[in-house]
Amino acid sequence: MADTKDFKMQELHTPSAFEGALWACLGIKGADTIFHSPPGCYINQHVNALVNDWTCELYSTNLSYAHIMQGAEDRMESTLKKIAAKKPGAIMIVTAPTVEVTRDDVEGVVKKVGSRDTLIIHPPIGGSLVEGKEAAFIKLLDLVDANVEKIPKSVNIIGPTFSTFNWRADVYELTRMLAGIGVTVNCVYTAGATIEQIKNAARAELNLCIYPFDSGMGVAREMEKRFGIPCKADIIPIGFGNSAAWLESVAAFFKIDAKKYLKECMANAFEFISSNMVFTVTFEMTAALSLENHNTYAVGISEFLNKEVGVSIVMAALSNPEAGSRIKKLCDNVLINATIEEKRDKFVETGPMVIYGNFYDKKVSMDAGFKNFIFSDIPTIGYLSSENCPFMGFMGAKYLVEGLVNEVYMGIFLETKGEMMGPISSGVVAWDMAAEQAMLKVGEMIPHFVRATALKKLHQESEKLAQERGTNVTVGIFREVSDKFTPTKFKAKFSQVFDDDTAPAPAIDAEDEEVPISSLTFTLSWDDAAKGMLELVPSPFRQAAVSGTEDYAREHGRSDVIGATVEEFRKELGM
């Protein structure tokens, strides 16, 4: 049997050149896209695109095995004719991997049908998302009219495509800011643009590549070559300082005096960061960024959070080595193209208070006990976004901070609370000295903004458990409780406090170590069926699964856990 240890899992959360090409095309209004593909490929691409964006028109040639084997030009021809009959502003044909294997003569079909403004994009098999996007971007330049008059003080925003996380809000905010200094956006290349705007892209005087670590740099260089449009991409407009610098740089290009506008924006920003809930929370906050499909966000967010609001970036996982080098200046743990397992281990090791990432990050971190998460990347599996919550620009900087504070502060805050009207007295319980000392040490590891109440909660929960077991509060009990109830996730740090012989604590760090069901700590009664289902849970997550299931049972008014309870909880988690 083949050794599977070296099998890397990152492909699961990394889209390919095919997605890149399709996403670059799908966002253009008035143009139709045909995916020359089997129906399975097509429906997956269509559905997954609609998870992240509002609406798009995508058509398919619906190829069967026979079509592929015998040549699918006729299917292409018939589909193209139907689409051409609708008279769209342009037609983009993206070929699927199967077609790329058999190398259909799509160009010949287009020539035969004679449809105008029809582009063919062949994403390379094994190519990256960026390569797919750039291939489509550059192909689209064939539609751009070079002989147009320039619009004074106008720019193109280069880079946003469908399924770029939060592109719509970023574009909206940057457009608002540019308008504030009298600069208009000629075309967003490509998401949300009309086909007419794409065709008139050469009317802009300046290109602004807003996601330079992800996509758009190739086409920007090409546009400079073909149409003489210079490009700015050196400043990522994330954070207050960089948003101001970005706008100032655009203003300087057009010789616009932006001082008054920038002063107003920065005065507002300063008032915001002076408020009670910003530095009090952010100064003791740690964050992990897992943004392989949004390297630009990884760079911009990490620099902003660290430099302007004092958040410590404990880990960054991304796919662009150049972006990684930049983040290394402020973060010791930078992973490039890490597997999901590697990322999960790093989450546990660094214990961030909040994680920015995609669906997989949310899932693995949640399984490992992390509660505070901010979606910032694809795949999302399901996420609704609009113009409202940008990460870029002045509004984006504010949203990043308010999102962080509101998610984490209230999350941690509520974790430290007991019941609205709980039991009035549970009686006095004695503490072993070692447990008291452990509590002091754990206290030092909890951020000040919740330390006092968090300790109170740990104290109460320890006594509750000790009462249930009819013992003093031992260091073992305190360890169990701190593992379960300490706000967010500080297990990595806790290991410094507890000696190895203070078990029974879950062996979360020992990934490969088998954790027998019998070694787990149960606070409710579990029947055999329920315990048996724990065998299906990977060892490192078993204790967390017990805790989560018991919480679920309590929330549903149950005093025990049966097989059906585990099943319900599993379904609720979408597993």
Next chain:
Amino acid sequence: MPLKHYEHCCSTIQALASLGKIEGVIPLLHGPQPCSYQNQVGSMSCRPANLVTAGTLVNKSDVIFGGEAGLKQQVKNLYEKYHPRVIVIINTCIPQLIGEDIEGVIIELKQEIPDLKVSTCLTGFNYPRSMPLGSDAAWVAVIDTSEKQAKVPGSIGLIGRTGQDAGNLACLEMFFKKAEIPCFVFPTPHLDSMSSIVRAEKYYPIHITPWLTCRHLSEHFDGDVEFIEIPVGIQGTSNFLRAIAERQNSQKLHDLVDDEEKRVRPELEKIRARFAGEKVRMLMVDGPANEVSVGKIFAEFGAEVFVVPSMKNKFYQQEKKIMQERYGVTFIEEDFDLLGDIIDAVKPTAVSVEFQAQPECVSRLVPTFINMLYLCEYGYDYAIDLGTNFFKNMHRPVYETWQGLMKKYGG
């Protein structure tokens, strides 16, 4: 007359929050709706459980005709629903203003519900400018419900500050456990263990706030009270423990202190070297009395410390003298209009203030610590942790970034 008031909240919240941390006790807020709302919301951040405030919602007719009947009924309602051992009526400004006969209500209730103990404390007007004394008043009310018990020979009692100390005094308590000196601490998370404080032969307050509590214990339950000093920082903790070791004639406790000093001294020296290099000027303004205690820790590190005290009781006077003589700490006891006036005068490296003062300080780009978040500050390890992480937690580079941004764009 100052233009603003920089304390965290009303003494009523302090009483409510402190009592809210003691199992077996239900605080009942006797006051009008705005008082209930504000104190309910304001105390939420520091109450661990039983998050809903029971109150009487005194209305206009109560003010005219008296709210005693409503109060009595609400005590009965609370008792029927939760069967607490003790209900403490927090008597706020309005009932004080109209001179309600709370004691009379309590006497009547004692006859009607013999199992229930009801006591009261005065907050609001009674401590218009010393929020932390809300705790002191609340503790007296709790002690009022205690019965006399036999003293434990050779025992001591440590009298803490707020409800936050309840369950968080292990850093001191463990020395006495190891030295085999019978020790009772107050407050604790449970009414039963709290009531045991009356068994101590001698009371040692560990903060400046519990002056009333100590006096009450001494007068009603016997036992001497001695304020040594607040056991914070390295020297403060050692002095406190050694003083008790001498009085208890405990070589074991002396030895423990020797060991601890040996352990933490190298860390302290590192911290002092860093503070000497950075020349820190700390302005400590009001707070839950930790402007004095945490101020003392900073002074030991070598910072130049300026303290605007939240109270001026007898224990404060003693601690102030210690801090002035030992570290040359400056105390600012005169009224001031705005915090900015003091910041301009002192030109601090960093300030420690209450939440509501933060916008004023950050907008001046003065590194700011929220004093309410620096509690349970007793013992050696707290000080070492505070000193080791002080510069990291101050985040001076962030302020410098903003200085640069505002200079460039802010005009």
